[in-house]
Amino acid sequence: xxxLTPAVQNFxxxxxxxGERWGINRTVAQIQALLYISPQPLNAEExxxxxxxxxxxxxxGLHELQYWGIINVVHRxxxxxxxxxxxxxxxxxxxxxxxxxxxNELDPTVIMLQDAVNRLGDDSEETHTKKKLSELxxxxxxxxxxxxxxRKVPTKIIARIAKTGDIxxxxxxxxxxx
Amino acid sequence: xxxLTPAVQNFxxxxxxxGERWGINRTVAQIQALLYISPQPLNAEExxxxxxxxxxxxxxGLHELQYWGIINVVHRxxxxxxxxxxxxxxxxxxxxxxxxxxxNELDPTVIMLQDAVNRLGDDSEETHTKKKLSELxxxxxxxxxxxxxxRKVPTKIIARIAKTGDIxxxxxxxxxxx
DNA sequence: GGATGATTTCGGTTTTTACCGAACCAACTG
DNA sequence: CAGTTGGTTCGGTAAAAACCGAAATCATCC
Numbered sequence: 001x002x003x004l005t006p007a008v009q010n011f012x013x014x015x016x017x018x019g020e021r022w023g024i025n026r027t028v029a030q031i032q033a034l035l036y037i038s039p040q041p042l043n044a045e046e047x048x049x050x051x052x053x054x055x056x057x058x059x060x061g062l063h064e065l066q067y068w069g070i071i072n073v074v075h076r077x078x079x080x081x082x083x084x085x086x087x088x089x090x091x092x093x094x095x096x097x098x099x100x101x102x103x104n105e106l107d108p109t110v111i112m113l114q115d116a117v118n119r120l121g122d123d124s125e126e127t128h129t130k131k132k133l134s135e136l137x138x139x140x141x142x143x144x145x146x147x148x149x150x151r152k153v154p155t156k157i158i159a160r161i162a163k164t165g166d167i168x169x170x171x172x173x174x175x176x177x178x
Numbered sequence: 179x180x181x182l183t184p185a186v187q188n189f190x191x192x193x194x195x196x197g198e199r200w201g202i203n204r205t206v207a208q209i210q211a212l213l214y215i216s217p218q219p220l221n222a223e224e225x226x227x228x229x230x231x232x233x234x235x236x237x238x239g240l241h242e243l244q245y246w247g248i249i250n251v252v253h254r255x256x257x258x259x260x261x262x263x264x265x266x267x268x269x270x271x272x273x274x275x276x277x278x279x280x281x282n283e284l285d286p287t288v289i290m291l292q293d294a295v296n297r298l299g300d301d302s303e304e305t306h307t308k309k310k311l312s313e314l315x316x317x318x319x320x321x322x323x324x325x326x327x328x329r330k331v332p333t334k335i336i337a338r339i340a341k342t343g344d345i346x347x348x349x350x351x352x353x354x355x356x
Numbered sequence: 357g358g359a360t361g362a363t364t365t366c367g368g369t370t371t372t373t374a375c376c377g378a379a380c381c382a383a384c385t386g
Numbered sequence: 387c388a389g390t391t392g393g394t395t396c397g398g399t400a401a402a403a404a405c406c407g408a409a410a411t412c413a414t415c416c
Contacts, residue, residue, distance in 0.1 A: 007294050008307055014290050021283045023201035025404075036314070039306050044363075054406045059364060080414065081362060090317045105199045112192050116185050128217050129186055136214070139268045142340045149345035157353045162320045167327035170348070175335045203374075222393075232376045237394060258383070259392065 004050065008037050012051070027053055028061045032070070032086065041074050041083035069096045091155035098147070106144060113137035182228065186215050190229070205231055206239045210248070210264065219252050219261035247274045269333035276325070284322060291315040 004012070012033040019029025030051055035042060044062065048055040062084060065071045070093045074083045087093055113133050120130040150158070161167070182190070190211040197207025208229055213220060222240065226233045240262055243249045248271045252261045265271055291311050298308040328336070339345070 005304065005307065007298055007304070007311075010290070011294060011311065014287065018283055018287050021201055023199055027404080037307060037310050055362095056364075056366090056407070057405055060405095063364090090313060094317070094321075105196055109192065109196050112188070116189060120185055126183065126185070129183065129215060132215050133185075133189065135268060139272070139337075142337055143272075146336075146340045146345065149340075150349075152346045153349050157349065158324075159317075159320055161349065161353055162324045162327075167324065168330045171328075171331050171335065171339065175339055205374080233392095234377070234394075234396090235375055238375095241394090 011037060025061070025064065027051070027057055028064045031058065031061045032065060035065075035071060035084055035086040038085075041085040043081045043083050045081070047084075068100050089155065091159065095151065095155065099151075102144065102147060106140065110137065110140050110144065113140065189215060203239070203242070205229070205235055206242050209236065209239045210243060213243075213249060213262055213264040216263075219263040221259045221261050223259075225262075246278050267333065269337065273329065273333065277329075280322065280325060284318065288315065288318050288322065291318065 012030050015033035016026040016030040019032075020026045031047055034047060034050060042050075044055055044058045047053075047062075048058045051058075062071065065084075066073075070087050071084050072087060074085060075081075076083065087096075113136060116133050117130060117137060120126045120133070122130070190208050193211035194204040194208040197210070198204045209225055212225060212228060220228075222233055222236045225231075225240075226236045229236075240249065243262075244251075248265050249262050250265060252263060253259075254261065265274075291314060294311050295308060295315060298304045298311070300308070
């Protein structure tokens, strides 16, 4: 860590802390930050030394990042160690992370709610429960749909609109049309 | 917990587990779920008994929910016990949670990045760092803007569009216009 | 078919987080 | 004003998560 500039150190530490708050392992987030800021791909050994964490920890951390699909393994001629680099498009990176989180932490809830709503009868005892769970299900499904729709739009276009476009106006206009 | 129907028990347990994955204390998430599903407001004692957690734990959990702004305290005539209920609009609830998370877990990062980019010079040593941090900052600021814009649109309209509207088409149309 | 070097697995330890319950505080009651 | 009830704070403990390092596995090279 000491062979990094103060700005980079600060960035990595901060990113790790923020990752933690989002339920992401601090070390994993730090590895991600390091790979992001690094001008060239790094191998596990270099990461281990730079962040002062055990190589085994780096190993599992890299697997986590690979699971998210946000790192590539690259090789050098005549060198069989694995070098890792973060995928180039930052927007795409966040989308891949979001994909996984939705898949792991939203979809199961939707399924559970669908299941519950299907099972529940209409007797007075359960009718309130059914109503509330249906409402929640509806919100989550709708949110999921919005994400899926957005997912289809190329990141470049989203970024461009966000900078120049009047999103509120657009939405209200659309709402009136329908 | 045993005086709840199996469907409700299942819902609360599941919600607690999912909350955990999003970095939310399991018990806090369970309290939230219980208040959501309950037909009437509950007091700390009732929550404590129902979920089999200590009253002190319920106390801090309720403060957490209050911090998010998603519960109301209500009183009954001639009863100084505090009763708690979740705010009525589910969309609004998620928005309030999102607001807090952005404020606590995104804004500080944006500030840190702005700060870093401002400090960094243009010497060859730091130019790469500056470029990468700028890029990240740009993405986060843009994402933040998108959220802020959406935040202005009433939830009812968003929900309606999501169900009936062709969001992708709309966005692409807008992209062409600009 | 070893030997070498890279990577992964796993048991034990450390660190962090969550939780309990007793003590404390505040407001009301008789 | 002593007793009761509701609510909070906080120190100690229990549970969970992260981490290390040694041993095992894997892959490649000679």
